[in-house]
Amino acid sequence: MIRENIQRILRELPGSVELVVAAKGRTAQEIQQAIEGGATIIGENYVQEAERALGRIGNRVKWHFIGHLQKNKVNKAVKIFDMIETVDSADLAEALDRVCAQENKIMPVLVEVNSGREEQKFGVIPEETETLVKRLSSLKKIKIKGLMTMGPRFGDPEAARGYFAATKKIFDHLAGLRLPGVEMQFLSMGMTNTYQVAIEEGANIVRIGSKIFGERPSKSK
Ligand SMILES: *Cc1c(COP(=O)(O)O)cnc(C)c1O
Numbered sequence: 001m002i003r004e005n006i007q008r009i010l011r012e013l014p015g016s017v018e019l020v021v022a023a024k025g026r027t028a029q030e031i032q033q034a035i036e037g038g039a040t041i042i043g044e045n046y047v048q049e050a051e052r053a054l055g056r057i058g059n060r061v062k063w064h065f066i067g068h069l070q071k072n073k074v075n076k077a078v079k080i081f082d083m084i085e086t087v088d089s090a091d092l093a094e095a096l097d098r099v100c101a102q103e104n105k106i107m108p109v110l111v112e113v114n115s116g117r118e119e120q121k122f123g124v125i126p127e128e129t130e131t132l133v134k135r136l137s138s139l140k141k142i143k144i145k146g147l148m149t150m151g152p153r154f155g156d157p158e159a160a161r162g163y164f165a166a167t168k169k170i171f172d173h174l175a176g177l178r179l180p181g182v183e184m185q186f187l188s189m190g191m192t193n194t195y196q197v198a199i200e201e202g203a204n205i206v207r208i209g210s211k212i213f214g215e216r217p218s219k220s221k
Contacts, residue, residue, distance in 0.1 A: 022209030
């Protein structure tokens with residue numbers, strides 16, 4: 001089932017759009033099946049879960065961090081991940097930069113925008129995104145590669161369109177500034193319920209979990 005689900009999604013996605021398989025709460029075996037179905041990027045919300053999965057699966061896929069990164073997990077995260085999609089503060093970015101310097105690694109990152117200005121969500125609010133990106137652009141060991149946003153997860157997908165469009169607008173604006181060290185290449189938006197709308201609004205990374213693996217037993221974030 002997992003294999004067929006992912007193959008169907010991959011056939012449907014435009015060639016310019018990359019699929020991140022959102023794997024939180026899934027077993028290594030389930031992730032394995034997604035890889036057999038064609039997945040090349042696995043998204044993890046928790047460093048510990050990712051460590052376990054990476055131990056079983058290894059580096060034949062790319063690993064993206066898509067959860068909220070706590071500062072005490074930065075050391076491990078730098079070793080594990082190929083991209084951090086959820087940088088939302090200068091503090092976190094500076095911690096990443098320091099550890100990357102120690103590890104002699106350049107880390108591609110996306111800046112997470114709280115496009116809905118939802119209090120319970122992480123991310124920098126839209127009007128502060130430019131200031132944050134400018135500040136982070138001087139860090140040598142992280143490389144800003146674009147933006148990520150969640151948007152509303154459930155309900156009518158059309159309710160997410162405005163948030164995605166607003167994030168795309170910020171993305172285009174930042175690209176136009178041509179900041180040194182900043183490359184606006186990836187716009188990661190859209191999940192199971194909203195990815196078609198997200199693509200229409202300019203996403204070139206979508207993060208899909210439930211449509212591949214089935215609903216999670218609990219609706220945990
Ligand atoms: C869980 C999750 C997804 C995928 O959500 P689904 O609705 O299961 O497709 C995408 N992005 C993030 C950050 C997530 O935590």
